[in-house]
Amino acid sequence: MKLIDGKEVSEVLKKKLKDEVAIIIDADQRAPHLAAVIVGDDPASHTYVSSKEKNAKALGFTSSVYRLPGDVTQQELMNTIEFLNKDDQVDGYIVQLPLPEHMDEQLVTSAIRPEKDVDGFHPVNLGRMMLGQPAYLPATPNGIMELLKHYQIDTEGKHCVVLGRSNIVGTPMSVLLSRKARPGNATVTLCHSRTKNLEQMAASADILIAAIGKKEFVKGHMVKEGAVVIDVGIHREPSEKTKSGFRLKGDVDFQSVSKKAAMITPVPGGVGPMTIVSLLINTLKARKKEVFPG
Secondary structure (H helix, E strand, C coil): CCCCCHHHCCCCCCCCHHHHHHHHHHCCCCCCEEEEECCCCHHHHHHHHHHHHHHHHCCCCCCEEEECCCCCCCHHHHHHHHHHCCCCCEEEEEEECCCCCCCCHHHHHCCCCCHCCCCCHHHHHHHHHHHCCCCCCCHHHHHHHHHHHHHHCCCCEEEEEEEECCCCCCHHHHHHEEEEECHHHEEEEEEEECCCHHEEEEEEEEEEECCCEEEEEEEHHHHCCCEEEEEECCCECCCCCCCEEEEEEEEECCCHHCCCCCECCCCCCHHHHHHHHHHHHHHHHHHHHHCCCC
């Protein structure tokens, strides 16, 4: 069994990003600017946004965070989005999900200018992705594609099973894997909570991507011998053995699955670091106007 080290791969990509940003700054041009909006006090969301901010600044990006209280109104959030849409100094921004229950996430996502939607969730970017046109790709699926590319994992003609159909991970992941590209050209099965014989379906996968949102859902008997397993899940559980007071688990039961998989991502240190670096890649593209020229 070989670990797919997302932390190591992300460092390689971050070095390239840092060099590109340095060239921009050395030419007396403005550094790429990534902004984030976070609503409420969800600990995981704040940790994630702080990590994005730290990584951005370490690579020479400008980074700013707009922290709004959990009881902010929908209109107040929309006002912040409109402000960022009009700010020429901000190349790209994200609105951290999930939002409080009184918010309409689809309305919020659609209000972000596609040119600044570095999360890749706007209908325009998703539509362009579907058509194979230039687009900001959703950060987590794109990060997984970068992992497959780095480790030269052959996807052509392989059966890839994606567990979970969210617009953030599962659905775009299935599209990217099936495209005529490299990596790509896979036969993809997208499974979800209503899928019959889900365990048998998972066990037929050459490449299994678990993004179903259930802690340690995937057990050893659900994985084919020699499969590649990508674990997208992030779940916190209390722990007295760690300084933070919690430890992270994925959607995959690592102990049992790692005995059968040929390659597997750990949690933490697998997909997570790749999600952040993919967001920064999109922000640099936004600064250079590579996806939406003019």
